Amino acid sequence: MTLRPNVILFLSVVTLILTGCSSATEGDESEQQNPMPVTGVPVQWKTQVEVTQFFPARMEAAKTTAMASELAGRLMKVEVEEGDLVNEGDLLFSVDTQLLEQQQLASEARLASLNADLELTEKRLQRQRNLKRSDFSSNDELDALEAQLKKFKHNRI
Template structure:
């Protein structure tokens, strides 16, 4: 009975050791399971970032004229209305020309009278010259008839000029389209009496539409060097050509207005919003990361959580202050106390705190 006592003690000791090792391993596995796993991103520093910006302006017709008459009168006929498309030389509005027609008739009658008087003077002058050859006429009579003839010729020239003036005024009593385009406004109605130079209709040219865009003065150099500027109107993109480099700064908007020539096929309406596409390169060093990995900080700063090695050979959370330089609906470009190549948490910030041990999903 005593011979088996040492063996029993050895077996009991081994059993106790195995039980202790199993309990320790279970505790280690449980502790490992309690360490949260975080999704991380390796920081890639860049010397700057590019942002697509848009500067807004409006579409303007290449030519826009408020057409008016060069003389006053009563509107007799409206040949176009708002929205009508016209071609060069088309009649648009005409005035009542009854007074001009009556004036022209009076002048024509006076001209016929002078022509008859001139014929009489010429016949008398011819007779006096024939009589002079026979010695029956005096030089004074011939001189008088010659003077009367010259006066009649001068009066006839004056009446011809008056008739030409009356015809010109009648022609100018109708407004003709100086170029092809579309009527955008009408300021008069039939029967209105309009003054000289008063606007009657506004005509917008169909060709050579432009986009007038206001841009900050500091962006002038970059925009002037753009080789292929693009203008967005609605959902359509149009290649454009810069027409002028800008002259002065608008005192209200503090921008410089640039004119861009749009393609002939542009269907945009006058006054429609136009946007200049501009890729702005910022020289600020930083890195891109999802906005889900950024949390509020102090004094206008923001925080990110970096994953750094700890003394136990694992990883823990370290809070880093950063500044958000640019952000969209998904990502942000930040700079701050983060080194190139470090790992930052991008999801589940609410589950971790600074100093907490974590596991990286990428490990």
């Protein structure tokens, strides 16, 4: 009794195989009657063959450089991207110069004021020297103006 289920299974498999083969041959015959058109390309003999291959990869810089500005300020624009090739002297980034321009204007105003004070002191010193020759001026006033003149000249450096 144990052989019976195996025999039934074997016969079922053989039946399925034979049925599948007979239907495949019928389809092949219909395809042979209506052939599909195919275009051909003439063969060309070549002594060398060029093969293009692509390999995914990532390049990493062997050397990195930190960038910084000598003057503090707000970064306005970055001119280059990571990986760009740059040469010496290329503009890398722009810094907001509004604060620096204000400091420059203040320094120029201070310099103009010091120059005016220096000119006035030189004129007063010259007058005091002329008065001293005529004995109408004291040494104290002359010494004070000479000291002030030295101070102005020292601050200009």
